[in-house]
Every structure is written in C-alpha cells, then in structure tokens.
Amino acid sequence: MLQFSDDVSFGRHTQTFTVADPISTLTIEGSTVKRGFLYLLVIDPNGALRANILLEKRRKRLAMSEAQASVGAIKGELPTGTWRLEFVNVEGEFRQLKPMQYSLDITFDRPIDNAFVGVESLKGDQHIHFDMQRSLSSESRWYRGDLHAHTNLSDGQNPLEDVLPIAKSQKLDVLFITEHNMCHGQLPEDPDCLILPAMEVTTDLGHCNIHGPARTLNMLGSDITSQTLLDQAIAIKEQRGNLSINHPMMLPWHWHYDRLPLRAITSLEICCDPTWSTSPQATEKALALLTLLWNAGHRVTAVGGSDSHLTPEQRNPKATEPSIYGDPSTYVWANTLNGEAILSGIQAGHVYFERTCKLHVAINQGNVLPGDDVGDGTVTWQISVDNQDHEFYGQWIADGDLIAEHDLTNEAQNIQVSMEDYAWVRVDIRRRNREKHDGQGDIDGVINAVYNGNRPCFHQPTASYWSDLNLANTISLF
Known part of the structure; x- marks a missing residue:
C-alpha cells in the first residue's frame, strides 16, 4: 500500500x-x-x-x-x-x-x-463522448426535468446508483447531473428517464452550469483563478452546450464576475432549492435581474433547479420539505427526448418551471410557445392549475410592470394581451397563502416571456457585460 x-x-x-x-x-x-x-x-x-x-x-x-x-x-x-x-x-x-x-x-x-455500469460519458481525453442524439421518445411535448443536481461524486449525499429511482419517483423525463467542476465518467441509463452530462463551474466569483458540454473543465493548468475557470466555461459553452447562471442573487454564492459577456448566458436560474432558508428572497431578486436582462435586450431563459445535495429523507436546516430532484421542475418543449432537443428547447426559451401548482398552459391555442417572437400581435394565455390544496394566482408582467393579476384554478383562464406596447410579457405563478414579499405570495412557477422582436432593444442591446447591469445601484443583495 x-x-x-x-x-x-x-x-x-x-x-x-x-x-x-x-x-x-x-x-x-x-x-x-x-x-x-x-x-x-x-x-x-x-x-x-x-x-x-x-x-x-x-x-x-x-x-x-x-x-x-x-x-x-x-x-x-x-x-x-x-x-x-x-x-x-x-x-x-x-x-x-x-x-x-x-x-x-x-x-x-x-x-x-x-x-x-452505465453509459460512457467522460473519457481520458477530457472530452464528453455521450451521444446527445440518442432519443428515448419521438413525441413533441413538454418534458419535465431538473437542470441542477448533485451526487456524492462531489458534495451531494445521493450515490449515483440512487439517481434514477429518485428521478423516476419525481416523474422526471430528463435530469442534468451538475457536479462541481467535473463530469461523470459514466451516467445511469434508463428507457424512460434521460440522464444528461453537465457540470457546475464553481468559483469564488459565482457558479454556472454548463449543460451538455463537449468537454470537462481543465483544472490541470497552473492558473485556477476564478476568471480563468469562468472564461474556460464560456469557451466550453461556445463549443457546445448551454451556460446557466446559478442562484445569481443568493449570498454568498451570488454571481459577481463582472467580465461575463451577457451574450454568453443561455439561462438564468430563478428558483434554486426552494427549501433553503434564503431561497424565497433570492428568487424575488433573481426575477428583478431577469427583468433587467430582458429590458437590456438579452433574451435569456428563466429556469429552476433543485440544486439538491440531500437524500429524500434529509432536510435543510429549518426546512420541513425535502430538497429533492425535481423541486422545482423545469419543463422544456421539445420534439424528441434527446440531449440536443432539450438543449435547443432551453436556448429557444420554450420553458416554464413550477414547484407544486401542476400547471397547464397553452398560448394562442398551442400555436405559440414561451420564448417565441410574436411581434405586435395579440397573445392569449390559457392557464389552469390542478393543485387545489393551495390558492394560486398569476401575474402578467410586461417590461417589468404588473399589467394583470388573476386567480388560477382547475378551470382554464383565458387572458389576452396586445403586444403592441410591450417588448415582452411573462407570467409569474404565486401561492396566495404565503404572502411574504410586499404582500405577494411565494413564487411557485414562471412561464417564460413571449417577445415583440420589433422593439429596438432586441436589435441593439443596451448592456454588453455583467458590469453594465450596475446591480449595486439597482438590486440590493442585502
């Protein structure tokens, strides 16, 4: 020995x-x-x-x-x-x-x-050899997923062998395993649940997921500073994959790498591990950040992530609910269940996320998806929720302003908005019986915006780098 x-x-x-x-x-x-x-x-x-x-x-x-x-x-x-x-x-x-x-x-x-024993992914050349075109389904529909999850390869509690049983118990169709600064050599295989390669680039200046990368992070160089690792993450994303900013407003893991080009961001994690004590407040601030990005002309996708590190039996401090894969769930519209289609759906903004409301949504009778450009047209949302144990309501947010609010039940609500005066409109789903944030209930879900691509901001963005957002003077972290 x-x-x-x-x-x-x-x-x-x-x-x-x-x-x-x-x-x-x-x-x-x-x-x-x-x-x-x-x-x-x-x-x-x-x-x-x-x-x-x-x-x-x-x-x-x-x-x-x-x-x-x-x-x-x-x-x-x-x-x-x-x-x-x-x-x-x-x-x-x-x-x-x-x-x-x-x-x-x-x-x-x-x-x-x-x-x-699983599907080979990371190999000795530090590249990912996972087949992103291998399909489990050819059906066009909403696929339920989790974009942020850990195992005990890094600092999670679940062994890799337990990932599929937990994911399937949560009715997940797709799960990205996002270990800190590294990828798995093999991934679990199942005919119904697709486990996809990913990693969470983790530095003192913030964390970001790379979903579907072509290679792992190279930590063998002499320079392992935050800037070097995050610039490497951007380069990996440019080769293949999506870059998602994790828990951007949650101290002490908030994002503060000012040199990040905003064009590099695919998605923004709005709701991260909702059972963590500071998550509700960080979620509200992430929504404000999302508004800043969209108003600046960057059509990033709002997503959720469980960031689960715990077994289903464990709890975060002071939490009564489990921190578990699939809470929140991120739904991606894709025409097939494979890695490429899921990445493309996220890039296009064909996404909503939710926790408990059991949301049903159709836009213009299914002819429009979240993330679509509808120009100056009229948009009709048809929304209902199946969860009758709690009261939910929807808020229609246009260019950052509340323009409509409606109770949501299992009876479909039809809400119509003309886009003529707006650059974008999204829908926030809230629980009425958890009123904490200036009289508003906790966020239970978000339906990504539809856009009016005729607006000047989408042709000439007003911010180019993270520093241009001037967060110190717009959104307080404290």
Whole structure:
C-alpha cells in the first residue's frame, strides 16, 4: 500500500507514484480532515485523465481496471510508469484561505466491488463522448426535468446508483447531473428517464452550469483563478452546450464576475432549492435581474433547479420539505427526448418551471410557445392549475410592470394581451397563502416571456457585460 498526506491551500499540488509492474486493478481511497472543496484528479503515464472526485471528510474510494470503473473513475488499460495525483483547492482566492489536509491510500490488484455500469460519458481525453442524439421518445411535448443536481461524486449525499429511482419517483423525463467542476465518467441509463452530462463551474466569483458540454473543465493548468475557470466555461459553452447562471442573487454564492459577456448566458436560474432558508428572497431578486436582462435586450431563459445535495429523507436546516430532484421542475418543449432537443428547447426559451401548482398552459391555442417572437400581435394565455390544496394566482408582467393579476384554478383562464406596447410579457405563478414579499405570495412557477422582436432593444442591446447591469445601484443583495 502507498500512502500520501499533505495540505493544500488555494492552488494545485502534485504527488506521483510508480507502477513498476503490470497491475490488474488500481484502488485509491482518501479523505480530508475538515469539510471543504479539495479535488483529486488522477493522470496516467500516457497523460490521460483516469479519475476525478471531490475529497471530503467521509472516505471515498476510486477503483479502475481495463474493463471496470467505479463512480469517478474511467476504465481502461493501466499502464506502467509514473502516475500523477493532482490535488486542486479553488477556495480562498477572494475569501479567507482554507488549507485542506488530506490522506490517501493506494493499492494494486485489489478486487473491485464498487464498479458502476452505465453509459460512457467522460473519457481520458477530457472530452464528453455521450451521444446527445440518442432519443428515448419521438413525441413533441413538454418534458419535465431538473437542470441542477448533485451526487456524492462531489458534495451531494445521493450515490449515483440512487439517481434514477429518485428521478423516476419525481416523474422526471430528463435530469442534468451538475457536479462541481467535473463530469461523470459514466451516467445511469434508463428507457424512460434521460440522464444528461453537465457540470457546475464553481468559483469564488459565482457558479454556472454548463449543460451538455463537449468537454470537462481543465483544472490541470497552473492558473485556477476564478476568471480563468469562468472564461474556460464560456469557451466550453461556445463549443457546445448551454451556460446557466446559478442562484445569481443568493449570498454568498451570488454571481459577481463582472467580465461575463451577457451574450454568453443561455439561462438564468430563478428558483434554486426552494427549501433553503434564503431561497424565497433570492428568487424575488433573481426575477428583478431577469427583468433587467430582458429590458437590456438579452433574451435569456428563466429556469429552476433543485440544486439538491440531500437524500429524500434529509432536510435543510429549518426546512420541513425535502430538497429533492425535481423541486422545482423545469419543463422544456421539445420534439424528441434527446440531449440536443432539450438543449435547443432551453436556448429557444420554450420553458416554464413550477414547484407544486401542476400547471397547464397553452398560448394562442398551442400555436405559440414561451420564448417565441410574436411581434405586435395579440397573445392569449390559457392557464389552469390542478393543485387545489393551495390558492394560486398569476401575474402578467410586461417590461417589468404588473399589467394583470388573476386567480388560477382547475378551470382554464383565458387572458389576452396586445403586444403592441410591450417588448415582452411573462407570467409569474404565486401561492396566495404565503404572502411574504410586499404582500405577494411565494413564487411557485414562471412561464417564460413571449417577445415583440420589433422593439429596438432586441436589435441593439443596451448592456454588453455583467458590469453594465450596475446591480449595486439597482438590486440590493442585502
């Protein structure tokens, strides 16, 4: 057995070990002394990535052979020569330094009893080889999904084996697994629920999801500053995928990378883990931010994300409801259930999200979808909710102003608005019996806007970078 221990402050630390003779398996077990973010990347003598994992106080085990791999590892030949262990600590650049002490044990030729069998995704070249065109359904409809979820590869509690049972219990059609700064080597496979590759780029300046990336984040370079990692995220998105700003107004994880080009944003996470104590207030501020972006001419898509780190039995502090995959659920209209179609639906804004209201929506009798450009025309929303245990109402928001408000029941409401005087109109769904925010109920859902593409802002946006939004003088974080 080989043993390693040391501590890593902000930055990268390298250890090496030698495989002198052929081996059949490689097992690496490790943990940290305290809670924090310490990444381990394993590189073989050929320069291939063979494992990535977030080390924690709980002991974790990676295992690999030519034909098998655990969660976090990548199967393949185990060449002789010098292997590298790259430890990366990305915390402390703009906050207090947080040195992370670790211990690691390495054994050869130990039988693998924790192999995971799924669809191959991340490979040793650090690229994603998942087939984004593989379809589970050819039906055109609303697909229910969650765009933000974690497992115990990073700091979540659910093992990867439990993802599908939980997702299916929540009636999800699609789930993006968004581990911090890394991707899974394999993903669960199911004929009815599509698990898609993704990652959450996590820095001191904010977090963003990349949905459907072509490659994972490269943390092997000498520069792991927030700016470098976030610029890398933008470059990965430009190659393939969607970039979603996570919990943008939720302290201390709010977004404050001022150099972000607004054109790079695909979606904005409005509601994140609604069982977290500060989520309702952060949701209201995210809606105000969404208004700023749309008024500046950037048609980003409003989405939700559970950001679930817990098992269904666990609870956040002071919470009575579980933080679980699918709460909130993000519904995407797509003409087939595959990765490319889901990404395209999000890009087009053909999206609404909800928590509990069980929303039904049709616009212009189904001929218009959220995100569509309807010009100066008249738009009719037909909306109903199936949940009769609570009272819900809809607010029609045009260019940031409330123009109509109606109670919602299981009887469809038909609401008509002329777009002649507006650049965009969205619908916020609220629960009337939770009036907290200046007399308004908590957000239960949002239907993305329809747009009037004739408006000048969509031809010549008035803001180009995050800093141009001037949030310090428009939306208070505190």
